[in-house]
Amino acid sequence: MRIIRLTVGYDGTDFCGWQRQPGARTVQGVVEEALAKLAGIRIPVVGAGRTDAGVHALGQVASFRAEIRLEDDELLRAINALLPGDVRVSSLRTAPAGFDARKSxxxxxxxxxxxxxxxxxxxxFRYVLQWPGPLDFERMAEAARLFKRKADFTAFSSNRLLHPVRRVMGSELKKNGRGITYTIEADGFLRYMVRTIVGTLLEVGRGKIEPNTIEDFFTRKKRSLASPTAPAKGLCLIKVVY
Amino acid sequence: MRIIRLTVGYDGTDFCGWQRQPGARTVQGVVEEALAKLAGIRIPVVGAGRTDAGVHALGQVASFRAEIRLEDDELLRAINALLPGDVRVSSLRTAPAGFDARKSxxxxxxxxxxxxxxxxxxxxFRYVLQWPGPLDFERMAEAARLFKRKADFTAFSSNRLLHPVRRVMGSELKKNGRGITYTIEADGFLRYMVRTIVGTLLEVGRGKIEPNTIEDFFTRKKRSLASPTAPAKGLCLIKVVY
Structure with missing residues (x-):
């Protein structure tokens, strides 16, 4: 038995997210179908991040255990030949025993x-949120820095968890011409967390809330206080760190 | 009556080309539908280039005649609000009397x-032809320059025309890392002309034909002599010159 580790990129537009669902086109589903054609049996694939419908990935990482005689580079070519063009495996290698894309x-x-x-x-248009109105970038950038902390992020999620504390190691907004890019690194994400933070930053940018209101959200831990969820299409899973 | 001139960009992937066809999603069709909603009547729109299914555009130009009370910038915003995201009007202005996007x-x-x-x-993957094998770029670039001429391009088209002479003012291949870009400017194009020229350049790049074989193609004027037509997805209408 080998453990295979894949780096996967996809245009999420035409997928109902990563996770396999009956009757829906999902990234996990098409990767498992490609593997089933190669291996002759269904092999479950684990993804590091369960991206939602419409969310893209450049550096999703997935792993699976299998008896496959192909060399790593042959397997890489064979999988890509069987995958649709909107999913690409950019690298593939045999991982050390115990590696699990999600748990590791x-x-x-x-x-x-x-x-x-x-x-x-x-x-x-598939990859960005277009925002036609004025945005105060400096205030948004100030607000973005406030999310770099270890805290209960319940106010920035759609569901209540028993363990809602996450550590955000990086939270930064950059501007390049008309493009504004928000980058966040964390040890884990609650459901819709990035999109709710972005929704909050947009409220700051529009002048609807002050950056320091974000402290209140963290203190009160209520979802209803935070802001609308930004649409999926602007979001991309860039990298998984091991 | 005003003549309105539009610059239109589109991702051709999900269109059956520019030209209206019953029961098919075409760019002309969606632009005319948007206009019909604004004007209350169907207004025929003329496009400079009748791009085929899957071909993209950054600078397609279209024109139409209408009685519309909106100012140019209001009309631009209104049309874009009614168009799907894969078609955008990037500029719009009232043109001088007699302007016709195609004839002018x-x-x-x-x-x-x-x-x-x-x-x-x-x-x-929607916007390029992926070519995994080796290509001799220098030979392809040499061959590309041979298309800069006024000539009968029948050998590089899918149909026979009464007037198959076209003047190609520019025909150049450039390399940027792994990307190879072919740019061609002409006073007109026969059907599949660019894609057949690209197919020929690829045959040169693979070493299947010599650059100077292209002279034979021009002399014999027979389609069967030339090369396979390259797929639509790599092609984009960049600009129309008036």
Missing amino acids: ARSKIYRYRIFNAPLVSPFL | ARSKIYRYRIFNAPLVSPFL
């Missing part, structure tokens, strides 16, 4: 792209 | 993108 992950880095302009190119 | 065009510039690597990103 130390942190994950997500990026959210906002395009602050009245028009967005038809080649970009 | 002096030349058009198309670009074809090849990605010469075993893997292509899932964010790029």
